[in-house]
Amino acid sequence: NAGVMQNPRHLVRRRGQEARLRCSPMKGHSHVYWYRQLPEEGLKFMVYLQKENIIDESGMPKERFSAEFPKEGPSILRIQQVVRGDSAAYFCASSPDRGLADTQYFGPGTRLTVL
Amino acid sequence: GNSVTQMEGPVTLSEEAFLTINCTYTATGYPSLFWYVQYPGEGLQLLLKATKADDKGSNKGFEATYRKETTSFHLEKGSVQVSDSAVYFCALTGTSGTYKYIFGTGTRLKVLA
Numbered sequence: 625n626a627g628v629m630q631n632p633r634h635l636v637r638r639r640g641q642e643a644r645l646r647c648s649p650m651k652g653h654s655h656v657y658w659y660r661q662l663p664e665e666g667l668k669f670m671v672y673l674q675k676e677n678i679i680d681e682s683g684m685p686k687e688r689f690s691a692e693f694p695k696e697g698p699s700i701l702r703i704q705q706v707v708r709g710d711s712a713a714y715f716c717a718s719s720p721d722r723g724l725a726d727t728q729y730f731g732p733g734t735r736l737t738v739l
Numbered sequence: 740g741n742s743v744t745q746m747e748g749p750v751t752l753s754e755e756a757f758l759t760i761n762c763t764y765t766a767t768g769y770p771s772l773f774w775y776v777q778y779p780g781e782g783l784q785l786l787l788k789a790t791k792a793d794d795k796g797s798n799k800g801f802e803a804t805y806r807k808e809t810t811s812f813h814l815e816k817g818s819v820q821v822s823d824s825a826v827y828f829c830a831l832t833g834t835s836g837t838y839k840y841i842f843g844t845g846t847r848l849k850v851l852a
Contacts, residue, residue: 665845666743667828680839727773729785730785732781
């Protein structure tokens, strides 16, 4: 039973390029969450998606960031025109349901470095 | 709003020492509480959780009790091993089905042989 999968594990981009981060939730999970971890900080919620729907993107910057979870395929977090401040670890989590106290299972993260 | 406060690290212990990592929270209602562990270069793994007051979560020798009167969820282990060296995150999820995890800043633990 594979866990949450993320790729790539490490991504290097130059300022102004685009970054695409992928997340495949655990089998049977229909809820996906993205978090960002800045160096020496805890994780901060960015966005919550279900299949083909963005439920809550209140933690995501309004500019340059977007997320999707299509009917088929992984969830994608897209960062356009990256800047140095986007350098962070981006974690995806999934859960089978959005019930109270439902545990989220985290992937290994994608570490984005912007040069 | 909801928040989590963890003791600052790093915490350095000798093998077989007793571990306590403090975690206190601020929340309305009755949040669920979690401890996650992050080993170097890896993602977060759920260590234990508690969903209501006085619940005790336990796993791999680690324990934490949900104390509503002191709004705390301190992590303890009686005898740490070198392999326990990692960053530990306390987190809560909101009441009424809120899905946003609120994380503390993490406490780095280093265990020396």
